[in-house]
Amino acid sequence: MAKPLEGIRVLDATVWFQGPVCAQFLADFGAEVIHVERPVTGDQARGVRSIAAVPVADWNQYFLAVNRNKKSIAIDLKKDEGRDLIYRLVEKSDVFLWNQGLESLEGLGLSYEKLSEINPKLIYATNSGYGHTGSVSKGAFDMTVQALTGIMARLGEPGEPPIYLGLGAGDAYGGLMGALGILLALVSRRRTGRGQYLDASLYGAQLFLAAPTLQAYLASQNDASANQQSRKQARNPLWNRYQASDRWLFLCVENDDDRWRRLCESLERPDLVQDRRFAAAEDRRENAAGLIVLLDEIIAGRTVAEWMQRWDAAGITASPVQAFRDLAEDEQAWANDYFSKVHCDEVGGEVVIRGLPVGLSKTPGSVETLGPELGQDTELILFDTLGIDWDRIGELKQLGVIP
Amino acid sequence: MSRALQDIVVVDLTTEFWASLAASMLGDFGARVIRVEDLSATPRDPDRDGHHPPEAAFDAEAELIHRNKQSIALDLSHPDDQTILKQLVGRADVFLTDWPFAAIEERGWGYEDLIAEKPNLIYARGSGFGPEGPDRDLPALDELAAARTGVMPSLPEPDQPPVFAASGQMYTMVMLALGIVTALYHRDETGEGQIVDASLLGGNMYAATLTLDAFMAMRDDRLGEPRPRFGAANPMSGISYPSADGRWVTLTMPDTDRWWPAFSAIVGLEVDDERFDSHEKRCGESRLEMMQVLEELFAKHPASHWRAEFDAKKLSADIIEKYDYPARDPQAKVNRYVLDLDHPSYGSFQSLGFPIHMSDTPARLRAMAPCRGQHTAEVLDELLGWSDARILEREQKEGGAGGEAA
Numbered sequence: 001m002a003k004p005l006e007g008i009r010v011l012d013a014t015v016w017f018q019g020p021v022c023a024q025f026l027a028d029f030g031a032e033v034i035h036v037e038r039p040v041t042g043d044q045a046r047g048v049r050s051i052a053a054v055p056v057a058d059w060n061q062y063f064l065a066v067n068r069n070k071k072s073i074a075i076d077l078k079k080d081e082g083r084d085l086i087y088r089l090v091e092k093s094d095v096f097l098w099n100q101g102l103e104s105l106e107g108l109g110l111s112y113e114k115l116s117e118i119n120p121k122l123i124y125a126t127n128s129g130y131g132h133t134g135s136v137s138k139g140a141f142d143m144t145v146q147a148l149t150g151i152m153a154r155l156g157e158p159g160e161p162p163i164y165l166g167l168g169a170g171d172a173y174g175g176l177m178g179a180l181g182i183l184l185a186l187v188s189r190r191r192t193g194r195g196q197y198l199d200a201s202l203y204g205a206q207l208f209l210a211a212p213t214l215q216a217y218l219a220s221q222n223d224a225s226a227n228q229q230s231r232k233q234a235r236n237p238l239w240n241r242y243q244a245s246d247r248w249l250f251l252c253v254e255n256d257d258d259r260w261r262r263l264c265e266s267l268e269r270p271d272l273v274q275d276r277r278f279a280a281a282e283d284r285r286e287n288a289a290g291l292i293v294l295l296d297e298i299i300a301g302r303t304v305a306e307w308m309q310r311w312d313a314a315g316i317t318a319s320p321v322q323a324f325r326d327l328a329e330d331e332q333a334w335a336n337d338y339f340s341k342v343h344c345d346e347v348g349g350e351v352v353i354r355g356l357p358v359g360l361s362k363t364p365g366s367v368e369t370l371g372p373e374l375g376q377d378t379e380l381i382l383f384d385t386l387g388i389d390w391d392r393i394g395e396l397k398q399l400g401v402i403p
Numbered sequence: 404m405s406r407a408l409q410d411i412v413v414v415d416l417t418t419e420f421w422a423s424l425a426a427s428m429l430g431d432f433g434a435r436v437i438r439v440e441d442l443s444a445t446p447r448d449p450d451r452d453g454h455h456p457p458e459a460a461f462d463a464e465a466e467l468i469h470r471n472k473q474s475i476a477l478d479l480s481h482p483d484d485q486t487i488l489k490q491l492v493g494r495a496d497v498f499l500t501d502w503p504f505a506a507i508e509e510r511g512w513g514y515e516d517l518i519a520e521k522p523n524l525i526y527a528r529g530s531g532f533g534p535e536g537p538d539r540d541l542p543a544l545d546e547l548a549a550a551r552t553g554v555m556p557s558l559p560e561p562d563q564p565p566v567f568a569a570s571g572q573m574y575t576m577v578m579l580a581l582g583i584v585t586a587l588y589h590r591d592e593t594g595e596g597q598i599v600d601a602s603l604l605g606g607n608m609y610a611a612t613l614t615l616d617a618f619m620a621m622r623d624d625r626l627g628e629p630r631p632r633f634g635a636a637n638p639m640s641g642i643s644y645p646s647a648d649g650r651w652v653t654l655t656m657p658d659t660d661r662w663w664p665a666f667s668a669i670v671g672l673e674v675d676d677e678r679f680d681s682h683e684k685r686c687g688e689s690r691l692e693m694m695q696v697l698e699e700l701f702a703k704h705p706a707s708h709w710r711a712e713f714d715a716k717k718l719s720a721d722i723i724e725k726y727d728y729p730a731r732d733p734q735a736k737v738n739r740y741v742l743d744l745d746h747p748s749y750g751s752f753q754s755l756g757f758p759i760h761m762s763d764t765p766a767r768l769r770a771m772a773p774c775r776g777q778h779t780a781e782v783l784d785e786l787l788g789w790s791d792a793r794i795l796e797r798e799q800k801e802g803g804a805g806g807e808a809a
Contacts, residue, residue: 161643162651188407323556
């Protein structure tokens with residue numbers, strides 16, 4: 001089936017995660033994405049040896065999964081001949097993407113002014129750390145930027161250490177915001193014939209990531225809402241995490257009298273409906289701490305499976321808190337292509353990675369290949385796309401411009 | 404000023420925070436978003452989870468998720484208004500809904516029904532668990548999807564409750580917007596519309612990409628289990644320490660050799676301290692000892708001291724702030740991530756701004772969140788060509804439902 005971004009060529013001069021995952025979206029949906037890397041070492045993510053303190057086994061999931069569906073060209077951008085190759089590629093590309101710090105672009109001869117002069121239709125996108133303007137210029141890593149937004153300090157039980165949202169959980173958001181900007185610029189270019197500059201920063205994206213609680217804080221500036229919130233004090237005790245006899249579950253029940261009655265019945269505690277401490281929604285809110293203690297005791301008495309069976313029958317909304325191991329076997333994730341199987345050379349067979357982010361009924365994306373070997377497409381791109389002859393390619397190798 | 408989504412009309416029939424926000428993002432970039440408010444339905448209670456107590460005198464959430472929209476109030480239980488909805492779709496480019504699949508199909512607003520009104524329609528659906536599979540009809544609640552994904556137990560310290568970060572829904576939000584704009588691009592190329600699907604399960608999985616891909620490869624349960632703070636592999640990376648004033652510092656310096664000379668100096672360790680003088684020692688035999696030492700050293704000074712030191716030495720480290728930081732941060736304002744606004748009734752307030760900067764087609768705040776039904780007459784006139792007399796007749800018949808509803 002046709003893919004929506006076929007015919008779009010992307011120069012993906014990014015490293016680590018935020019930029020590469022931005023270009024991944026474009027590659028999943030048919031763009032020709034060329035990961036531009038420096039010779040010898042390439043993208044630093046090729047050097048990842050462990051993830052969350054667990055050593056990667058026989059293949060590097062970090063680099064190879066994130067850079068799926070891409071080509072790789074290795075060029076030394078610090079050499080004049082290398083810069084010239086990039087200029088010639090820019091002429092024939094639709095998108096240039098960069099996440100290696102905005103300060104270095106000028107010195108490399110890769111400023112927006114320069115590249116848009118070469119190709120006025122070029123969409124020039126950056127994933128910066130802290131925005132396209134302003135005075136801040138320091139390194140931006142997922143965790144140090146999560147720290148600034150305030151979301152880490154709000155999560156977890158009071159007194160516990162701040163919570164990191166998970167490896168790359170902010171990076172990937174910046175990447176998706178960048179992809180949205182690029183698609184908007186592509187739609188706009190169809191009408192105007194012009195490219196433009198866009199930036200989606202890690203900081204800006206992560207502030208948005210906190211929207212479900214940050215927006216209310218910004219409007220009220222009420223400091224209590226910026227602090228850790230205890231599950232033992234949840235104002236709606238029926239919408240809370242509880243520990244069953246075998247594992248945790250998430251109960252999501254609106255605090256109204258009908259649901260309260262049905263919940264009490266499912267808990268085999270119809271007497272609670274008559275309990276004056278919890279009679280009306282307002283009572284349950286005011287006596288939340290006591291009700292949570294009570295529910296803790298009752299729910300701890302059975303397994304999650306037992307509760308889910310009762311609650312499904314009673315129309316009570318809840319979910320087991322699963323582990324990755326459960327998700328790996330979850331029919332729902334597989335049925336919707338949220339996992340993909342793809343061939344892996346290192347393993348000599350199929351491996352499973354996260355699948356497609358969006359379903360498009362007539363132009364679905366696909367996962368065809370894992371990430372490329374460093375520079376594997378260099379010669380072919382120079383020959384096919386730029387029409388450089390083999391003698392010159394040999395010279396460029398001699399000069400160390402390409403490997 | 405040009406707009407990226409100029410001339411695009413979106414009919415927004417959404418209920419949940421994240422789905423409504425996907426529509427307002429399209430509005431930020433110039434689409435005409437018509438929010439359909441169903442007078443026959445009970446509006447979602449923003450505080451249903453008990454974590455969103457009303458804090459401001461106005462609906463702060465609405466000022467984000469409904470900005471740049473027009474509001475039309477329809478009684479969707481009534482056949483006349485059901486017809487109006489279909490006619491609006493006939494004039495639109497995008498129909499966006501987060502209604503349950505069964506409910507929307509039952510009303511006769513499924514994809515096949517609506518392309519009869521508009522053959523190249525982009526029909527976008529936000530759901531809890533995707534359009535296929537046995538659980539496609541579960542409620543579209545981020546809590547359920549997050550619980551399902553496996554990431555919640557991995558976030559806190561051991562023996563602490565699983566953590567719900569509400570970030571999965573924000574992934575789903577942008578995936579929905581991305582799918583719509585990708586489909587618009589394809590439609591401009593080929594004339595073909597299609598269905599766009601994004602789900603909370605997919606969004607939560609996306610948010611956990613790196614760890615999830617690693618788990619699928621290694622099947623190592625440690626990846627999904629809580630890890631104590633001192634279980635970090637590197638005392639200088641992916642770890643936080645409390646400072647003297649209770650605020651925490653956080654370090655991301657994976658290649659410790661590069662940072663050690665400057666870092667050791669600011670914390671007060673000798674650069675040639677033989678316990679810690681190589682990356683191998685720092686991440687190997689002396690790892691735990693170094694964490695204990697750093698814990699003591701960081702507790703000697705307040706966070707402001709550490710920030711000054713980190714900045715002076717350009718270290719990859721920062722302070723774990725609270726929400727008052729972005730509220731005051733000039734960097735957030737100059738990049739329009741946080742906006743200082745004036746509410747027509749309640750005065751000045753702050754709101755989240757725009758996460759994407761575009762030089763030629765920037766996001767703009769053209770309108771604050773509308774009152775319910777504020778644009779009913781305008782939309783009926785401009786999109787459906789109703790006469791003033793007909794609009795007036797409708798308003799009288801419905802006792803003012805066309806204006807702001809009580």
